[in-house]
Amino acid sequence: MTDQPLADTAxxxxxxxxxxxxxxxxxxxxYGWISGVLLYGPRLVFxxxxxxxxxxxxxxxxxxxxxxxxxxxxxxxxxxLLASSGTFLWIIALSxxxxxxxxxxxxxxxxxxRKLRPNADALRVPLGPLLSxxxxxxxxxxxxxLKRNELLIMCVPALIAAANWLCVKPRHQQEGEARLxxxxx
Numbered sequence: 480m481t482d483q484p485l486a487d488t489a490x491x492x493x494x495x496x497x498x499x500x501x502x503x504x505x506x507x508x509x510y511g512w513i514s515g516v517l518l519y520g521p522r523l524v525f526x527x528x529x530x531x532x533x534x535x536x537x538x539x540x541x542x543x544x545x546x547x548x549x550x551x552x553x554x555x556x557x558x559x560l561l562a563s564s565g566t567f568l569w570i571i572a573l574s575x576x577x578x579x580x581x582x583x584x585x586x587x588x589x590x591x592x593r594k595l596r597p598n599a600d601a602l603r604v605p606l607g608p609l610l611s612x613x614x615x616x617x618x619x620x621x622x623x624x625l626k627r628n629e630l631l632i633m634c635v636p637a638l639i640a641a642a643n644w645l646c647v648k649p650r651h652q653q654e655g656e657a658r659l660x661x662x663x664x
Contacts, residue, residue, distance in 0.1 A: 521550030531654075532647055572629035577636070579618040586611035586618070 481487050485505055490498035525547035528538035541548035561570045589611045592599075604610065625633070 517551070517555065521547045521554045524550040524554065531650060533643060572625055573632055573636070576622055576625055576629065576633045579621045580633075583615050583618045586614040 483502075486498045486502045489501035493500070524533055524537050525540075527533040528535060528550075537547070537550050537553070539549055540546065558570065561573065590608045593608060622630075
């Protein structure tokens with residue numbers, strides 16, 4: 480087992496120069512990914528808060544720069560806390576597990592939406608529900624490969640999200656009922 484699998488593989492396949500090239504490419508790619516996440520992550524939280532799906536203080540914009548400053552600071556602080564735990568393995572486990580859960584939901588939604596609206600105008604991939612089931616199985620395999628402590632760290636944001644959902648659910652139900660009453664008039 481190695482700490483630098485990409486660089487070691489490139490060294491064997493391409494020599495010492497290949498290892499340096501791959502190491503630099505990995506660093507640039509990681510920097511690009513982190514920069515992108517710091518741009519879209521807080522804005523996603525801002526959009527959820529502006530829609531009433533997260534606490535309202537996350538929807539505040541900086542008066543001068545018109546950016547979601549609270550969300551940016553909170554997002555960066557959370558990443559820093561995870562990173563300062565000793566390794567980035569916590570962040571990798573949390574993000575890969577969260578993405579797998581997101582993909583499970585997306586695949587399950589495809590199956591459900593195809594049943595609800597079988598004749599909808601949409602891109603129809605042959606064997607879509609079967610591919611969705613395969614996607615769910617792959618994601619379950621990824622999640623089952625996580626260690627116990629990695630699964631526990633995934634439970635923290637899941638519990639926060641569940642508590643948030645319980646808080647905003649009544650408001651959304653009231654808004655939905657008001658829209659139905661207005662449409663019935």
